[in-house]
Each structure stands twice: as structure tokens, then as C-alpha cells.
Amino acid sequence: MKHFFWLFASFITSAFLLLSQTASAVTLDDLQQRFSHQPVLRAQFEQQRTISGMSQPLKSNGNVLIAKAHGLIWNQTKPFPLILMMNETRMEQRMAGQPPQVITADNNPQMFRFNSILTALFHADRKALEQNFNLQFSYLGKGNWQLILQPTTTPLDKLFRQITLNGSEFLNEIQINDMQDDSTHIRFFDQTTTPTALTPDEKHHFSS
């Protein structure tokens, strides 16, 4: 459960930063090489979780912010407000009327282990990723691409069946299929890379 949580969290961060600025990439190496230093990316998201045994899928939406120097903010607005902040050292979940739930690299180094594997992406370290996943990259034409990851190591292989990323100029979709036949589909839209400066509100979320 916690592996899933952290892997996924890290993964989204990295995938966004890696893939968002690639318009006409043809290979994964190209994606990596074209990695530029765009400091900020904002997007809207729409998530749908399908949990087996549940009569209807759970839908939520909101916006997401990725700032290279600060980390990620997952700001869910519907069906209820929920803010998740994470960076390389801590992960915080905040919701109205409750003390924040904090997990730090100090009190749980294990959770942050996957993070380090995946941040390898930042440095175009394809090798580190390949140690844990089977990578299958395909260029679909017209600037569209797809990356399929299949875990090869324990405990990742006990959690995920497959993770699929779809994108063109930016990362547009993540589809996660886990071993218990539950799935999560996230669609991103309205991606922008400006303004590059954080608003006071956003800064506030990263602090503390």
C-alpha cells in the first residue's frame, strides 16, 4: 500500500517534468535528452478510480502544480477539498478540520526509496528505471507517444500490473492497473508552463 502510494506520487512528478515539454519526440532517449529546465507546470486533472465491488467509479477533479524547485501540489477541489503536497523530503495531506498527515523521509526512509529510483528520470538515467520496470516506448505519430511500464522487481510487481502514460506535447493521461483489478485513470488538460513564478498561495502550500 505505502509502496504504491510513494511510487505513484514520485512517478507523476517525474513523468510530468520529463514528458511535458516534448513536442516531437520519437524515442524515450529523445524525451530524456530534450528534458529542459522549465521550472513550473500547471494543469487541470480529472481522476476516475474504479474499485471493484463499488457500484460506480469515484470521480474527482482539481488542479496540479509541479515546481521543479519545490515539488508537487495535488489540489483536489471536488467532491471535497483535499491538498497533497510532496517533495523530496516530505509528503503532507491537508484537509479542512484535521491536523495535517505528514510523512517525512526521516521517519520513513523506505517510502522515499522509490522516489530516488524515479528521480533518476530527471537525470536521464534510463538505466535506473529499467532496473525496476520493463519499458515499452512507442511513437504513435503526429507527436503522440505512449510509454508502458511493467514492474519487474518485488514489491512493485505485487502491486502493479501495468502503468501506461500517454502524451503529445505534454503528458495527457496516466492509466494504472493494479494487481487487484482496480484501476485509476487520470486525465490532464489545460497544461501551461507560465507564469514561472509561484503565486503567494502556491508558495504557502509548499511551506511548513
Next chain:
Amino acid sequence: MKNTIFRPEVHRRIAYAWVLGVIALLIALMVVLPNSHLNSSVMALLPKEHIENVPPALEEGFNQRLDRQLVWLISPPQPDDQAPVLWWQQQLKQMAAFSNTSGQMSADHQQQWGKFFFDNRYALLDSATQQRLAGDASAQSDWILSQIYSPFSGISAKELNNDPLLTMRSAQITQQQNNRTLQLNNGWLTSKDPQGRTWYLLHGELNTSSYDIQSARQTVKKLDQLKQLVAQKWPGTQVLQRGTLFYSDYASQQAQQDMSTIGSVSGLGIIILILLVFRSLKPLWLTLLSLTIGAISGSVAVFILFGEVHVMTLVMSTSVVGISIDYALHYLTERMVHGEDESALVSMKKLFPALLLAVISSSIAYLLLFIAPFPGLQQLAIFAAAGLTGAFLTVICWYPWLSRRLPVRKTLRLGFIHRWLFYWQNGKAFRIGIPLIALLISVAGFIQLKTDDDIRKLQTLPPEFQQQDRQIAALTGQHSDQKWLMVYGESPEQTLQRLESLESALNTAKQSGWLNGYRFLPFPSEQQQQKNIALIKQQAPEIIHRLQQAGINTTLPSFEQPTVKPQNWLNSVASEGWQLLWLSLDNGQSAVLVPVEGVTNPVALKQMANSHSGTHWVDKHTEFSTLFSVYRQHLTTLLGISVLIIGVLFLWRFGIKQGLRCIIPTILSLGVALSVLSLSGQSLNLFSLLALILVLGIGIDYTLFFSNPAGTPSTSMLSILLAALTTELSFGLLAASGTQAISGFGLVLSGGIFAAFILSPLALPERTTPEKIS
């Protein structure tokens, strides 16, 4: 009395009586010896001061248990290569010295862990869930929804079905937040150092006490072999170890080494000295006889009173040899010089007053050590007093009979002694100059004198021990400085309730910065468990209702769960790593330790403990250092009073002039002793003060021998010279001990005795008409 006991027929009877006495001592020794043991714990030297109100059995139980724990951290050359660690674990399992070892948890083990928590999830509610449930139901339902909607939580339908209130999940998150440095890694508890090395934690519990010298030695030897082997098989593997075993083995090794070197060197020196002076083997056998009987008397007394003897006592007891031999030497010298002029009994009669005063003053000095509540020193006091008395009685009762055919050496060249005494009696330069020099040395030393009562200074551990300890503390977050809160109660339930009432205070203490962290037993009392179940049962319908409204398909679970008994928790894998902190006696009395670290305000913590019933602040190092300081001050006062009383007695007995001549050497010898200590860079502590008391008790003998009107100055001088030499051979060598407490003790004693010897002729009356040097 003095006259009657030296009538031959009376004295013979007394001698026979002492034969019976010695036989009785031997029988007593044979009876007590098999039940006695040698103790080598440094801690055992310290007072057994029981914490107020805490049942001693609980305290001892914890102490014994903690003494038996061993911890290893093993770092393989490759972080994920577990082969050397597995090998180590196997080797430990094969060693008979351990009753219990642990390392890798099996997958089965981890499953049991999950099952235990799942089965008792409502009774063992974590603090975060408790807080959420304390308000209205929305807090918990909102939190559950946040977990379900969060893309990062990885919640599954299975989890929601099994535990719709997500109490297990919350418990796990809370537990992870509490776990600071160690993490579970493939069943191992591991930690990473800043250099990126991975360290695997292993633990072992000894069968026998760490202080059992022989078994401790064997275990340490075996472990050393294992360390070498593991480094050979997997080069680059590093092993760190911690445990009382290693410290106590080191201490006993050092004490044994001290005993064999100091003992053999001083023994050899004394033998050579006796042979040189007496040119006969007989005095050697005689002194050996009185020493042996002295040692037997001392041992019997110590074993009867204490049931054990401490290694440190044994080391220090070798010094008693140097004093008890004095009685033999005084008599034998007398016989050697005057053997043809007087009968054996007359010689004894002549020496008796001085010998009696000497044995009384030395015994009193040693017995003063008994005042300080330190078992090692009390043993020494008893050993010395009984041993000196035994040796004294042997000399008095048997020597006149046994020394009959002692060769007389009238021709002994005593020129230097006569010259030395002549100058003392006639030269103003000697009589004023030498005491003045001693005074100057005393003042110079006194200016630089520092005091230091830190108990850790008494035994300096080798740097590699300290280094390992620091590394282990950094890697595990568990410090070995033995600071903790002890909570106890008449029953397990009362203990746990008291512990629970302490939690908020501990939290406040942490927020106030009084301490950095603490380890709190994660097991609630029966009362709290029932509260937990009642709380969640009451809130659950509303929570489930809210979840259903939000579109989550879920139903109300059953809350029929029994509470968990402490014993069941202890027997389960859930208490892994916590069992050491809990102790329950057969009568129900129980206690729990709350180790704390990073303490900045011990006073506030102590106050906090005092304001909670059944709670005590335990900080052994500080307690003992304070105790050392208190007793050092007590002994200083005692020493001052003793000097004052002796001074008044001398002035009253001998008159002002002679009285001053007797007391000045004594006072100056104390000054020089202190100065030797401070000039050699050591600081004053309890042990140096004990040595000072002995300097007073022994040094005064020398002036007494010179003041004995029946004695011949030159014979007195010769026997005092021999006495001082033998004392130096035993005490002086203690200064070479590797244990700092002992070497400081030896340093003060040898310096003081030397000064007392040099200055003692001042007690001789000044001659008005110069006498020819013979």
C-alpha cells in the same frame, strides 16, 4: 594486661588459642567459598541505592535484563548482500551462551504481525484515529474519503471490505511516523549511514550475567573469532557491537592484568627486600604465613558479609599486603638487631604498644571507607580491617615462638640510617628545610588542584568502544546513556494506566525542548482498550452512513472484539522490540521503561516524574556523579575532623612542642599526596580522598614508632624504612594500573606515604648536644 600476656605460660595459651582460631577460619572459608563469586561489574562498585517506592525486584529485574542484552550492526560490502548477516545470525544461534537471538523476520512472522493488529484493531486504536473520533463522525469519514480519493494512497476494494473504517491503515501510518531511524527491509531492521552503507540489526540475549567473568571471556573470545571470520569470508564487512558484556569483560581483563603484574612485581620486590635485609629464608616464610592468615581472615569476613568479592577489591587488597607485612617486619627487625640482648617475648612486649596503635589506626582508616555506601570500598574496608587484624594476631601470638633461630645481624651496616637520623636531630637545615620544601610542594599542588566527580572518568574505555557506541546510537537512535522514566504499579493494568497519564506530559516536555524524543510502549491499558472499542462502536454508524452518502459501498462491521491481555501482546510478534521495556513480577507488580534521548533539562523531567504517581526519573550517570561529589565532600569533612582530633590528642598527650612535631609530618604528607595528584594532571575525586584517609592512617604509624619511648630510634628507622618500602612496592605500583580510579588512588597513596616516611623523623626529640655518628 600487657605484662600478663607476655608471661610465657599465658602467651603459649594465647598462641594455641590462635591456632584454633585459624583452624576455625579455614573451615569457615571452605564453607563460604563455594557459594561466593567474583564480581567484575563497574556498576556493582556503585551504591545499590534503590529508587524510592519502586519494588527492588523490579529494578533488579531490569538491571539484570539490560546487562544481558547484546546488539550488533553488520554492514555487508554490498548493501543488499545479506549473506554475511545471515551467516552471523546462524553463528549466534549455534552459540550456547545465548538464550535468545533475533535478526531476520520471516514472511510468516510479518504476516502474524499484520494478523495480530487486524484482529485487535479496535482495541489497539492508534492515537490519530482516537483524535479524529473524539470530535464528530465527519473527521473520520472525511479522512477515509481522502484516502479513497487520493491517487497516492493505493487503497483497494479488498482493504475497504475488510476494514471499512481504515483503522489498520491509520495504525500503520502512525507507527511509521514514530519509527525514526530503523526500517524494515526484507524482514531485517536496517539503517543507513550518511556514507550510504546499509547496517543490519541483530540482537542477542545472554544466558548468564555479563559479569560472570569466565563465561563472559569465552563469549567475547568466540565473538572476536566470528568477527575475524566474517571479515575473511566477506572482505569489507563491518561489525559494530554493544553490550555490557564487552565493557565488563574489558574491565575484568584489565583488573586481572593489573593483579598479575602489580601482584607479581610487588611480591618479587618484597621477597628480594626481605632476603637482602635478613639474609635468611625464615623471615620470608614467616611473613608469608602472616600474610596468608591475614588474607584468609579478610576473605572470610568479606565472603560472610557480602557473599562475593569484587575484582577491584581484590586489586586494591594487594595493597593491604604492603601494610600487614609491616608488623612482621617491625618484629623481625627488632629480633635481627637485638636477638642476642633480649628474649623473644621481651622484644614483643617492647613493640606491642606501637604495633597495637598501628593496627588500630590503619584499621580505623580503612573502616572509615565503610561510611561511603560503595560496595567495592566497603568490601575493601572489611577485608583490610579483618586482614590486618589476622596478620597482627599471627605476629603477636606466633612470632616469638617461630622466630627463635632467626640469624642475628648485629653487623648490619646502618651507617646511612644513623647519619640520616643524626641530621634530623641536629641540623636545623633538615628540621626546618625539609618540612618547608614539603610545604612549598603542597602549596604548588594545591593551587592547581581540580575536582572532577564524573563517574565516566573513573574508567576510561578504549576509544574504539566509544566510537562504536556513538555509531550505534546514530544508526539506531538508541543511546546507551541510561536515561529513562520508570513507571510502575501494583498490577499490569495500573502500570499501563499510569503510563497513559504520562503521555501528554511527555509531549509537552518534547515541545518545550526538554528532551528530543522518547520511546513509548505502544500498548494501551485494558481501560483504554475498552474506551477505544466503545468510542468506535458509538461513532461507526454515522461514519458508515456518511461514506454511503458519498457513494462508497460499505456496511457496518462487527465490533465484537475481546481486549488484549498484556501477556498475549508480549507473546505476539507485535511486541517485537518492546519486550525489554516491560517487566511483570509473579505478584503482579509491573514496570515499564520510557527511554528518553537528547535530554536538555533533567531537572524539569525529574519534577514532571515526581508529579505523576508511580513515575520516577532515572539517570544513573548523573545520580552517581552527584553521589560521588556528595561523598567526596563528606570525606573531606571527615578527614579534616580526623586531623583535628589527632592533632588535639597529640598536643594533649605529648605537649605543644612534641605534639606539633608529631602532627606536622602527617599534615604535610597529606599536602604532598594531593600535590602529586594535581601535578600529575589528575583531578581530585572520591577515590583520591579515600587514599588520603589511608595516608593519614598509615603515615601516622611512622611518627608513632618514633614517639614510642621504648623503641631504639635506629631500629625504628630501619623497620620504618622497610615498612615504607614494602608499602611503596604495593601502593606505588597501583599507580601503574590501567584503571584510572585505581591509579589515582595509588598515586595519592604512594606520594603521601613517601612524604610521611621522609618527614617522620621530625617526631624525634631534638638533641641539644650533638652525638657522634656511630
